[in-house]
Amino acid sequence: MERIEVLKTYKLYIGGTFPRTESGRYYQLMNSKKEIIANVSLGSRKDFRNAVVAARGAFGGWSARAAFNRGQILYRIAEMLEGRKEQFVNELVQQGIKKTAAEDEVKKSIDRLVYYSGWCDKFITLFGGVNPVASSHFNFSVPEAMGVVAIVAPENSGLLGIISVIAPCIAGGNTCIILASEKLPLCAVTFAEVLATSDVPGGVVNILTGTSKELHSHFSNHMDVNAVVFCRDDKAERKAVAENGALNVKRIYFWDKDWNKDESENPYLIMDLQEIKTTWHPIENIGVGGAKY
Amino acid sequence: MPRFLNESGDSIPAFSLYLSLNFIFMGSIIDIPDFRLSPVVDQVGIEERISRFTARSIKKASKVQALKLTLTMIDLTTLEGKDTIGKVKQMCYKAAHLCDQLAGIPTVAAVCVYPTHVRTAKKSLEGTGIKVASVATAFPSGNSTRNIKIEDTKYAVAEGADEVDMVISRGEFLEGNYNFVFDEIAAIKEACGKARLKVILETGELSTLDNVRRASDIAIYAGADFIKTSTGKISPAATMPVTLVMLQAIKDYYSKTGIMIGMKPAGGISTAKLAINYLVMLHETLGQKWLSNEWFRFGASSLANDVLMQLGKETHGVYQSKDYFSND
Numbered sequence: 001m002e003r004i005e006v007l008k009t010y011k012l013y014i015g016g017t018f019p020r021t022e023s024g025r026y027y028q029l030m031n032s033k034k035e036i037i038a039n040v041s042l043g044s045r046k047d048f049r050n051a052v053v054a055a056r057g058a059f060g061g062w063s064a065r066a067a068f069n070r071g072q073i074l075y076r077i078a079e080m081l082e083g084r085k086e087q088f089v090n091e092l093v094q095q096g097i098k099k100t101a102a103e104d105e106v107k108k109s110i111d112r113l114v115y116y117s118g119w120c121d122k123f124i125t126l127f128g129g130v131n132p133v134a135s136s137h138f139n140f141s142v143p144e145a146m147g148v149v150a151i152v153a154p155e156n157s158g159l160l161g162i163i164s165v166i167a168p169c170i171a172g173g174n175t176c177i178i179l180a181s182e183k184l185p186l187c188a189v190t191f192a193e194v195l196a197t198s199d200v201p202g203g204v205v206n207i208l209t210g211t212s213k214e215l216h217s218h219f220s221n222h223m224d225v226n227a228v229v230f231c232r233d234d235k236a237e238r239k240a241v242a243e244n245g246a247l248n249v250k251r252i253y254f255w256d257k258d259w260n261k262d263e264s265e266n267p268y269l270i271m272d273l274q275e276i277k278t279t280w281h282p283i284e285n286i287g288v289g290g291a292k293y
Numbered sequence: 294m295p296r297f298l299n300e301s302g303d304s305i306p307a308f309s310l311y312l313s314l315n316f317i318f319m320g321s322i323i324d325i326p327d328f329r330l331s332p333v334v335d336q337v338g339i340e341e342r343i344s345r346f347t348a349r350s351i352k353k354a355s356k357v358q359a360l361k362l363t364l365t366m367i368d369l370t371t372l373e374g375k376d377t378i379g380k381v382k383q384m385c386y387k388a389a390h391l392c393d394q395l396a397g398i399p400t401v402a403a404v405c406v407y408p409t410h411v412r413t414a415k416k417s418l419e420g421t422g423i424k425v426a427s428v429a430t431a432f433p434s435g436n437s438t439r440n441i442k443i444e445d446t447k448y449a450v451a452e453g454a455d456e457v458d459m460v461i462s463r464g465e466f467l468e469g470n471y472n473f474v475f476d477e478i479a480a481i482k483e484a485c486g487k488a489r490l491k492v493i494l495e496t497g498e499l500s501t502l503d504n505v506r507r508a509s510d511i512a513i514y515a516g517a518d519f520i521k522t523s524t525g526k527i528s529p530a531a532t533m534p535v536t537l538v539m540l541q542a543i544k545d546y547y548s549k550t551g552i553m554i555g556m557k558p559a560g561g562i563s564t565a566k567l568a569i570n571y572l573v574m575l576h577e578t579l580g581q582k583w584l585s586n587e588w589f590r591f592g593a594s595s596l597a598n599d600v601l602m603q604l605g606k607e608t609h610g611v612y613q614s615k616d617y618f619s620n621d
Contacts, residue, residue, distance in 0.1 A: 049612055056615075224614035247611065 010040050010185065012047055012209065013192030015054030016202015021210075022046045029185065032096050040185050043210035045218040048150075048177060051206035052224050055148045055175040058203030063145040063173035071120030074171060077198040078113035081106075084194060088159055091186045095158060108260065109163045115265050116167035123172070123267045131278070138281040143274035145173030146251060147226035150219040152212050154231040157259050158184030162191065164259045165229055166205055168269035174227075177206045179219065185209040212237060220244035220252070227251035227273055323514075323550050328471045331510045332545070334502035334538050343533045346574045356569070357607050360600050361399055363568045364391060366586045368426055368557065370405040370594050372433075372525065381410045385417035387619055392601045395608055401597065402586035403456060407432070408445060411452035426456035426491070430481060433495075433524035435460035439477060446484040457481070458491040460524060461508065463498045471511055478515035491519035491557055491590075496535040497527035505535050509542035519555035525592065530560025533574060540578040553582065559592025565603040568596060 011018040023044035031037050041047075062070075081088070085106050092102035128142035149169050154161030158181050169176045180188030192207045208215070216237045220228050221244040228250055230241050238254060245252040253272050257264040351359055369388045371380060381404075388401045403424035406414050414425045427449035431437035437445075446457055459481050465473045482490050492512035496505050512520050520539050523530040536558045543554045556575070562568055568591060575583055583589055602613040 052612070218612075221611040222614075223611060223617065248614070 008038075010038050010189045010209065012041050012043055012051075013189070013195070013205070013207040014047065014051045014203075015057070015206065016196060018192070018196075019047075019050075022050070029095075029183075031094065037094055038186060040189075040209050043179070043208035043215065045215065047208055047210075048215060048218050048222070051177040051208060052148060052150075052222055054203035054206055055177055056224055058201055059145075059147055059175045061201060062170070062175055062204045065173070067121035067124060067173075070171060070173065071117045073199050074113055074117035074120060074167065077194060077200065078110050078117065080194045080198045081110050081113065081191075084190075085110075087190060088187055091190060092158060092184075095184050095186055097158075105157070105160045105260075109160045112160070112163055112265050113167055116171040116270070119168075119267050119270060120171045123270050126267065127271055127274075133280070136283055138283045139278065140281075141276050141278040143172070143271060144277045146273050146275055147174060148224060149174045149176040149227045149229060149273055150222070150225045151176055151178045151229040152216060152219060152232055153178050153180055153188070154259060155181045155183065155212075155233075157181070159187035159191065160259050161231070162188050162207075164257075164264060165231060165255065168267075169229070169273055170200075170204055172270045172274050174273050175204045175206075177208065177219075177225075179212060179215055180207055180209045182209075182211055216241055217244060220250065221247055223248050225250060227253070229253045229255055229273075231255050325514055326510065328475075328507055328511050328514075331503070331507040334506050336502050336534070339502065339534045339537055343537060343574070346533065346577065347570045349570075349573050351569055351573070357604065359569045359572055360565055360604050360607070361397075362572065362584065363565065363591065363600050364597065365399045365402060366590050367401040367597055367600075368403045368405045368559070368590045368592045369401045369597060370525065370559070370592050372405065372407060372428060376407060376410060378410070378413050381406055381413045382417050385414050385423075387597075388423050389418065389421040391597060392605075392618065395601065395604055398601070398604065402590055405458065405592060408449040408452060408454070411449055411454045415453035424455040425453060426458055427452070427454035428458045428460075428493075428524075429454075430459040432458070432460055432493075433526040435462050435495075436464070439480060442477070443480060443484045446481050450484070450486055450488050454488055456489045456491060456519075457485050458493055458521060460493045460495060461512065463495055466499070466504070466508055466511075471507070474508070475511050475515045478512055478517060482516035489518040489555075490516065491521045491555070492517040493521045493524055493559075494539075495524055495527060496522050496532075496539075497529045502534065502538050505538045506542055509539045510546075513542060513546050513554050517554065519557050519590070521557040521559055521590075521592065523558075523560040523592075525560035528561075531558035531562055531592075533570065536571065537574060537578065540575065544579055547579075553588060555588045555590065556583070557590040557592055559590075562591055562593050563595045563599060565596070565600045568600065 011020050021041040021043050025042035026039045027042050028036050029038045029040050088106045089102045093099055124143055131139040133139040151165050153165055162180060188207050195205050212232050217240055220241040228241055228245055242252050369384055371384050385404055388404050391398050400423050403426045404414050405426040408427045408429055411425055411427045429446040429449045430442035449457055461474050478492055494508045499505050499508060509520050522535055540556055543556060547553055575589055598618045601618055605613040
């Protein structure tokens, strides 16, 4: 008897599980020959709402982890991705990317994770510091994670794009909800499977598929979201995101980069999603009062 | 307090009640049933019924009304060893001012505290119309002597409690000493005076739905004004199946006697969505008459904020954050 191939259902990734969209909707993804290659969940505002709850729940634990441990986990994601290279290359090819370009993209994606893995326990030292003050205080500033970040991922880069925005976000201790590329969503969902097997706690990364047109306003007006990273070109959507962000003074970033380039990976992206906390600690001012060690 | 009379009309002590006895309530004679013969519960049927309640679509205006009704039904609760006067005062303020930045928000029904905090709560809530409920009878275990439980109750009432939440002796119940449980509830009811009595069955310790039904019947016939699922100290606390079984006991009693009994699920109800599911269940089991805080309460501490967040969403059109609501 001829065997029927088992096709994957592309679902969402929320709170460490793979639910279908609560709306029950989907859209059909076509290849260049106008053949259907997958049915993709058309995520709704309620899926986003659930994802925010999951991300908020995961934030405390993730941000409280030792920076070194976060680095280990990011490295683990890279390891898992390395082991599934073929699958990602095939998926990219399926979506119309040339084989050599696809191989290049997957390799870059892995390297990018390793790059940010290394930064996890270093950026705080680099960007934090001790400040000279005029009173008897030890005064120091350190970056701290902002909280829940809503990200609308780049449209034209299905794997490298999404990894390039997730990695700096979670490396700094934030949790996030990402809307995958509308035209290239398959790798995002498969990447969720990598995350689910890489010691990343459920809820730290939540991945939705769907349209920015429908979801950008919800991403930017939810009161429990602390920052929005928007990586699409649509001018009207950008304006709406910026305006909505004012509602609870969200940090709004438009990351327009060519993610293929090496300079598109840098610790300043981590710092975009950090708040600076300054602490004044009273101390004896050695020398002034004649005191000595 | 219902008077217990035998068939010739002589008053008899509660502990000597037997099967064929009856009591007179507001002029009508009510048979005390044999609690060993309480109806058995079809667990699969109950779960099937629950799955229907949770599938109702409640939208827009109805949802807002349900949310506000939920707020009016909340018994805002703090029952911890670490409760302080400050904590109780703060909670009482919250009870009266749930969310001043949203218009048209009602107050909760009551606050629920330990007897030693009743006086503080009573004073803090003066003029608000919010009731003070107090747990009593060696809450939460209920392991103490009858006299101490009665004293505990009298103390709470003397301090100003409008409502008393008692716990039944689960051990005695599970040993089959139904008369003991019945008499205890009747005795506490007497000690309550004018205060309304809520009887906590602690369903998480009763193991089966059949036991829940039997305990509900005992509590109702012994004089409970409300039956309540849980102390909140045992997991599982309130669940929809046990609440449905208790609502059915109330319904059967009502159809037999015409007397309404209140229901209070407590513990574990922390989301607005779940609360609305309970209201659907209440409405479809007991009907419109029970849809007020005189006959239905939620024992909860974190439910109020979630409901407020949903009302905020309905008012402002955007999802809300806990950051903008008070902690207690």
